[in-house]
Amino acid sequence: MTLMTKPGVEPLRVEPEAIEEAAKLLYIRACKVLPDDIKEGFARLDATETDATAKTILATMIENIGVAERMDNLLCQDTGIPIFNVLIGRNVQVDGWALKEAIAKGTARATREHPLRSSVVHPITRKNEHTSCGERVPVINIDFTDAERELRLEMIPKGSGSENGSFLQMLIPADGVAAVKRFVVDRVIQAGGKVCPPTIVGVGVGGTSDLCMHLAKVAATRPLGSRCTDAEGAKLEAELSEAVNGLGIGPQGLGGDSTAFAVHVETAATHITMNPVAVNIQCHSARRASATFTPDGIRIGF
Amino acid sequence: MAHHVLHMPITEEQVRALRVGDTVTLEDTLFGIRDATQIHMFDHGRRTKFDLHGHAVIHTAPNLRKVERSGTNHSGYEPVCIGTTTSDRMERFTRPLMEREGVRIIIGKGGLRDGSLDAFRDLGGAYLAVVGGAAALETTWVQAVEDVDLDDLNPESLYKFSIKGFGPLLVAMDAHGSSLYAAVNAEAARRRQAVLEKLGAS
Numbered sequence: 001m002t003l004m005t006k007p008g009v010e011p012l013r014v015e016p017e018a019i020e021e022a023a024k025l026l027y028i029r030a031c032k033v034l035p036d037d038i039k040e041g042f043a044r045l046d047a048t049e050t051d052a053t054a055k056t057i058l059a060t061m062i063e064n065i066g067v068a069e070r071m072d073n074l075l076c077q078d079t080g081i082p083i084f085n086v087l088i089g090r091n092v093q094v095d096g097w098a099l100k101e102a103i104a105k106g107t108a109r110a111t112r113e114h115p116l117r118s119s120v121v122h123p124i125t126r127k128n129e130h131t132s133c134g135e136r137v138p139v140i141n142i143d144f145t146d147a148e149r150e151l152r153l154e155m156i157p158k159g160s161g162s163e164n165g166s167f168l169q170m171l172i173p174a175d176g177v178a179a180v181k182r183f184v185v186d187r188v189i190q191a192g193g194k195v196c197p198p199t200i201v202g203v204g205v206g207g208t209s210d211l212c213m214h215l216a217k218v219a220a221t222r223p224l225g226s227r228c229t230d231a232e233g234a235k236l237e238a239e240l241s242e243a244v245n246g247l248g249i250g251p252q253g254l255g256g257d258s259t260a261f262a263v264h265v266e267t268a269a270t271h272i273t274m275n276p277v278a279v280n281i282q283c284h285s286a287r288r289a290s291a292t293f294t295p296d297g298i299r300i301g302f
Numbered sequence: 303m304a305h306h307v308l309h310m311p312i313t314e315e316q317v318r319a320l321r322v323g324d325t326v327t328l329e330d331t332l333f334g335i336r337d338a339t340q341i342h343m344f345d346h347g348r349r350t351k352f353d354l355h356g357h358a359v360i361h362t363a364p365n366l367r368k369v370e371r372s373g374t375n376h377s378g379y380e381p382v383c384i385g386t387t388t389s390d391r392m393e394r395f396t397r398p399l400m401e402r403e404g405v406r407i408i409i410g411k412g413g414l415r416d417g418s419l420d421a422f423r424d425l426g427g428a429y430l431a432v433v434g435g436a437a438a439l440e441t442t443w444v445q446a447v448e449d450v451d452l453d454d455l456n457p458e459s460l461y462k463f464s465i466k467g468f469g470p471l472l473v474a475m476d477a478h479g480s481s482l483y484a485a486v487n488a489e490a491a492r493r494r495q496a497v498l499e500k501l502g503a504s
Contacts (some may be wrong), residue, residue, distance in 0.1 A: 053472070057433055060433040060436050060439065061433060061435065061436055063436070063439055064433070064435070064436035064437070064438050064439040067438040067439045067442065068438035071438060071441075071442075073382070073383055073437075073438040073441060074365060074382070074383040074437060074438060075435065075437065075438055076383075076385055076434075076435045076436075076437045077362065077363065077364055077365055077383045077384055077385030077386070077387075077437040078385070078387065078435075079365065114382075115365065115366075115367055115368075115382065116365055116382075117363060117364065117365040117366075117382075117383075117457045118457070119363075119457075126338065128456070128457070130456075159435075160387075160388075161387060161388040161411075161412070161434065164388070164391075177503075178501075178502060178503035179503070181498070181501045181502075181503035182498060182501075182503050185494065185497055185498060185501070185503075186494075189487075189490050189491065189494065192412065192413070192483070192486070192487060192490070193411065193412040193413055193483060193486070194388045194390050194412040194413075195388075195412075196388070196411065196412070196434045196435050239501055240501075242500075243497045243498075243500065243501050244497075246493060246496070246497045246500075247490045247493055247494070247497060248486065248489045248490055248493055249486060249490055250486065251433075252411060252412070252431060252433060252434060253412055253413060253483060253486055254431060254472070254474065254482055254483075254486060255482070255485070255486045255489070283434075283435055284435055285435040
């Protein structure tokens with residue numbers, strides 16, 4: 001019984017060497033070029049900001065995006081924790097173990113060959129291997145999609161200032177959605193300027209504790225302009241986006257209207273006894289890069 | 303709102319002249335310091351060869367390229383990308399940095415807390431906000447990595463940067479008990495109730 005391929009259709013084979021090269025390229029590119037949706041987010045905030053100090057800070061951030069591109073330099077000195085999302089479509093053939101090794105090799109090569117600061121240490125000894133790699137790092141999330149003969153590799157260098165703005169609360173059903181909203185508002189206040197606003201506030205609602213926090217990360221790293229596919233989640237993100245920008249925290253926590261580009265929500269079904277909520281924050285240097293492998297070749301994007 | 307150009311190091315009188323809302327451009331010398339640097343200096347009793355009296359430190363850990371030591375470059379590094387990290391994690395080191403090492407200015411992002419504000423008032427110091435995440439721009443203000451100490455902590459070593467036109471930076475906490483962060487936090491706390499009411503979540 002062979003169910004590997006559809007009859008008559010050659011599967012897309014992705015070699016580990018190609019993954020390694022892509023991983024290296026994406027880590028460096030993500031650190032240097034901000035996605036178009038984030039640039040547009042800056043333009044939108046700049047147009048509506050009313051506070052003078054906040055406008056100056058936004059102008060500096062926008063200037064920095066240009067300097068990084070012109071000088072081929074990193075947007076931010078924090079090379080982050082490297083995260084790779086692997087989205088495997090249908091009729092794709094890949095050696096999963098080799099793929100994981102290739103991602104780590106590409107990450108280490110980017111770190112040594114560019115060079116990039118290795119921001120990754122052992123959690124107890126604090127020893128830095130100067131490879132941006134370590135036990136279970138890069139973080140690799142593997143999922144499957146219905147795209148025919150396509151493998152997508154996404155790279156996110158997740159900055160630590162905003163990652164430290166991560167919070168989980170196992171609320172209970174009696175707390176209701178009101179407590180979910182309160183939790184988000186209060187954690188944004190608590191994070192203040194420490195998470196490098198303007199931010200994307202990622203919110204996970206539902207699932208288990210670990211899934212809930214993962215949803216918050218997915219939400220925080222989603223492109224601006226995208227909406228939660230769940231109608232109730234989409235309603236929540238619109239309400240919360242307006243709410244957090246009414247707090248006056250502003251860019252860098254120095255006051256103003258531009259606290260967040262947006263609040264993004266991701267949802268998952270949960271248990272009858274549970275009402276979990278998680279917040280994970282992405283800083284204004286909301287970096288992403290992607291490589292899409294198809295039979296036509298490799299497409300580099302965000 | 304005055305603009306100050308400060309050639310480092312500076313005196314207590316110079317730092318006490320800074321007021322919240324003023325802007326500052328630093329010249330000549332700046333030291334880079336981070337979590338591990340200060341954990342080793344103050345928790346593990348290590349001392350630095352640098353004299354930090356009257357100087358400014360920036361909360362950073364840079365991206366560097368290894369080069370040969372030569373001429374005025376005693377560090378063996380050149381800058382790739384130098385930026386600023388979140389200051390709040392290093393809150394408890396402000397007073398010892400000032401008392402033991404004589405530091406006058408801390409540069410960072412996101413602000414420090416009441417303990418630091420007290421230290422700035424008691425000992426004569428200030429916190430200058432740089433725009434976090436604008437490191438490509440910040441790197442253009444750094445001329446060289448002149449020297450390095452405690453380099454086993456790399457990239458969290460203690461760096462001596464030679465700087466030119468480092469700024470403008472915003473005086474966000476001064477020696478007179480004022481903090482922009484405290485003001486913004488108080489305002490956010492004040493607005494919270496109305497925000498929650500609108501959400502139907504008060």
